[in-house]
Amino acid sequence: MTLETPIEFLKGIGPERAKFIKNVLGFSTVYDFLTFYPLRYIDKSKVHLIADLKGDFENEIQLKGKVTDIQEVVYGKGQKRLTAKFRDQSGTLEIVWFRYSKWMKEQIPLNQEIFIFGKINEFNGNLSMPHPEIEVDEKKAISGSLLPIYPGSEKLSKRGINNKFFQTVLVEILKNLPNLTQENLPETLLKKLKLIGRLQALYNIHFPKDVFHFKHAEKRIKFEEAFFFQLGYGLKKQHHKTSVIGNPFPKIGDNFNHFYNHQIPFELTNAQKRVLKEIRTDMKKPIQMNRLLQGDVGSGKTMVALLAMLIALDNGFQSCFMAPTEILAQQHFNSLQELLEKSEIKVRLLTGSTKTSDRKIIHQELFSGELSILVGTHAVLEDIVQFKSLGLAIIDEQHRFGVAQRAKLWAKNKIPPHILVMTATPIPRTLAMSFYSDLDVSVIDELPVGRKPIITAHRREKDRLTIFRFAKEEIEKGRQIYFVYPLIEESEKLDYKNLLENFDHILEFYEGYNVTMLHGRMKPAEKEMAMKYFASGDAQIMVATTVIEVGVNVPNASVMIIESAERFGLSQLHQLRGRVGRGAEQSYCILVTSDKLSSDTRTRMKTMVETNDGFKISEVDMKLRGPGDILGTQQSGVVDFKKLDLITDSTIIKVAKSAVEDLLTADPHLEHSANFELRTYYGKQYKGKNKWGRIS
Ligand code: ADP
Ligand code: MG
Secondary structure (H helix, E strand, O other): OOOOOHHHOOOOHHHHHHHHHHHHOOEEEEEHHHOOOOOOOEOOOOOOOHHHOOOOOOOOOEEEEEEEEEEEEOOOOEEEEEEEEOOOOOOEEEEOOOOOOOHHHOOOOOOOOOEEEEEEEEEEEEEEEOOOOOOOOHHOOOOOOEEEEEEOHHHHHOOOOOHHHHHHHHHHHOOOOOHOOOOOHHHHHHHHHHOOOHHHHHHHHHHHOHHHHHHHHHHHHHHHHHHHHHHHHHHHHHHHHOOOOOOOOOOOOOHHHHHHHHHHHOHHHHHHHHHHHHHHHHHOOOOOOEEEEOOOOOOOHHHHHHHHHHHHHHHEEEEEOOOOOOOHHHHHHHHHHHHOOOOOOOOEEOOOOHHHHHHHHHHHHHHOOOOOOOEEEHHHHHHOOHHHHHHEEEEHHHHHHHHHHHHHOOOOOOOOOOEEEEEOOOOOOHHHHOOOOEEEEEEEEOOOOOOOEEEEEEHHHHHHHHHHHHHHHHHHHOOOEEOOOOOOOOHHHHHHHHHHHHHHHHHHHHOOOOEEOOOOOHHHHHHHHHHHHHOOOOEEEEEOOHHHHHHHHHHHHOEEEEEHHHHHHHHEEEEEEEEOOOOOOOEEEEEEEEOOHHHHHHHHHHHHOOOOOOOHHHHHHHHHHHHHHHOOOOOOOOOOOOOOOOOOHHHHHHHHHHHHHHHHOOOOOOOOOOHHHHHHHHHHHHOOOHHOOOOO
């Protein structure tokens, strides 16, 4: 047997079952079983006394005693249950069966020492154990270790692939363990971090003697996962730093200085200053920058981007600023133009709907170097768009750009431009670091002063009239309002109808005010008109779908009403909410849902009401959905740690990261003999498997 042995050759499996298991669980080799870790454990190593049972009835326990007085009790509308007394040396409790057969009634051994195993219920101080497992043989009843419970399903157990099956297979595999695998971490590291060996950990994760042994096994396995992941990250980064050259920007010149000293309309936050310094330090070097800038909605990422572009300009390079949608590109263009109004710096916008005649001018100016900053959508990636010297590319909301597109961007200059990726979907740092594994991460963790936290409320559909009235009062004070409706692809038609109907209601209720609408089916020019109508303040109400999710900036809008809020994910709700609270006025976000809510939905609403902190929200979101789902990688099985939890195990990840840094400092190419096993294992199990760390 080796780790690669197909499972059909394991005792008691065979080709047919192997096929079934492969279909349901995706297992094909011994390795898959070995790393199929238990969900939880049950403890049959001890026998408890009835008199000692109190308080914690979470876990199953084992008792030893005698059964007496079996009785059938009729209750309710002719329903029956079977009860019996169970007595040990210290007391008695009741055993109950709500489902049973005649046959069973006769099989229960009476007045004889037996073992029962199950969960305890307490009702009015009386203890009972429903549906216990019964065992007569002491040798079988008491086990020397905790027993693993594996994640199973009804589908599997119908074919006999139940917990017992998994236990048997694993006992068999573990017998061969020393031949299957060996230690893959250096001895010195294990000693230093007080980690147990690999074989011991694998054995103990399946059949731990007790909780203490389990904890150590779990710690070692988690560490190993974190370590090899970080190693991949470290090696890739090392490679990048030595091989991907970039244009150094050593100068801070007139463009930057003049703007910084005279034209910024506010004081930068400390976080903005810190992040700018990080970017500046990167761009000084003759190595391509690859940096992710995370900052909550409204934290002022655009200003940081502009300052970085001014540094590029001072060093004789052009910049391009890409956004995922036309609306966003237009907005960035507007705000950059406004900020640069008093300067000579030329900025232009290029999107799918830019006129041919304008395109020609843009192409010429880019090529001659006259144009310093190009803002746009994917359109800037087209081959015909050629820069004289592209030095910096800023990508807003990166997750909508693919790897191929990034490659195009790189090819736009002989020496690839520095890359700054900006995202408002804050994810915990350890996760960001792991997920965007070839990016350095900067975080703006502070909002500009004077922002009033948005007040968020959760309301039901029946409160709609009150909500509408509240919004009207705000409009009367001079504010503007967003109404947001969900639009889900599968039922796009229905949703669209829904949007139009609601639009009519709103027109009726808010007679005398101007209402505008924005949705995905409109043409770019129509969208732009609708946006302008609202941004100028001519329209008081914007009825929209999630098209307005990212980036839209209308500071006078102070109320956002999100209809059918249960249909939005947490991060989406947070992004939407970020459209208000951008001005000096108190802002409100009202989440409207139906009455019947799942517990997940309730958690989502509660979280939104309780906090405005994007990092906290994203942590809750991760817990609810799992990181894979959030990062859009669930199909590719990318975040596929078996034991490691990117959120709760951040300490382990940190320790692993620093261990890897030490390792690569001492032995950058893993050539020392002490690192031989580690290198071999990495090459076999990990190399090439985490390419996904690129921007996607
Ligand atoms: P985001 O990070 O969501 O892209 P923006 O860059 O759009 O945020 O900034 C949101 C608003 O905050 C803008 O109106 C911007 O001018 C303003 N802003 C940015 N930095 C500061 C600051 N340091 N002090 C005050 N206002 C700021
Ligand atoms: Mg932004």
